[in-house]
Amino acid sequence: MAYDEEEARRSRVVVETPTARREVVHSQSVRNPDRSGISAGMVGVLVVVAIALITMLVLFYLNNQQMSDQNLAAQQAAQQQTPPPTIIQQPAPAQPPVIVQQPAPATQPAPVIVTQPSGGAAAVPQNIDSTIQAAIDKTISDDPNLSTLGITTTVLEGKVTLLGTVKSESIKTQVERAVRRVKGVKDIDNQLTVVAD
Numbered sequence: 001m002a003y004d005e006e007e008a009r010r011s012r013v014v015v016e017t018p019t020a021r022r023e024v025v026h027s028q029s030v031r032n033p034d035r036s037g038i039s040a041g042m043v044g045v046l047v048v049v050a051i052a053l054i055t056m057l058v059l060f061y062l063n064n065q066q067m068s069d070q071n072l073a074a075q076q077a078a079q080q081q082t083p084p085p086t087i088i089q090q091p092a093p094a095q096p097p098v099i100v101q102q103p104a105p106a107t108q109p110a111p112v113i114v115t116q117p118s119g120g121a122a123a124v125p126q127n128i129d130s131t132i133q134a135a136i137d138k139t140i141s142d143d144p145n146l147s148t149l150g151i152t153t154t155v156l157e158g159k160v161t162l163l164g165t166v167k168s169e170s171i172k173t174q175v176e177r178a179v180r181r182v183k184g185v186k187d188i189d190n191q192l193t194v195v196a197d
Helices: 040-081 120-142 169-180
Strands: 005-016 021-032 152-156 159-166 187-194
Touching: 120 152, 120 169, 159 169, 169 187
Parallel strands: 159 187
Antiparallel strands: 005 021, 152 159
């Protein structure tokens, strides 16, 4: 509640002259007008509102940052869960059998027919390689520690190449040992990369 304040000042002055003595009283009143502007209560409300707005902005920023971190983590997880590309090795096109015919002398048995296997000499190793590949894939997928790593393996003439990333040298060694136990594996080229968290 605003009101006018009034302040009065009085002063007494005694004036002496050689013939007379006289007393003079001076009165002065000072009037203070209504205060205009913002009251203390209004300033308090403004401070509380400003603090609330700043708090909301900080929480909004932190929430956005957390959401972007989660989105980044989800994208990285999706990239890691992408299955490795499947390499399909096709057998060489079948070649017609080679027939060698020799004139038979009257005393010798019938002619000898030599048949070359389809695909040449590479057909047998391809069949063995695909068997080894299937065994390695089964070994890795059956092991709960290795099945989540996303390791890619290729087999060529009994030599296994390991590709991918692991978290430690011990896991890298564990993968190599598991693959080495598969029947038919002759050699391992371990190209697994160790990435520490």
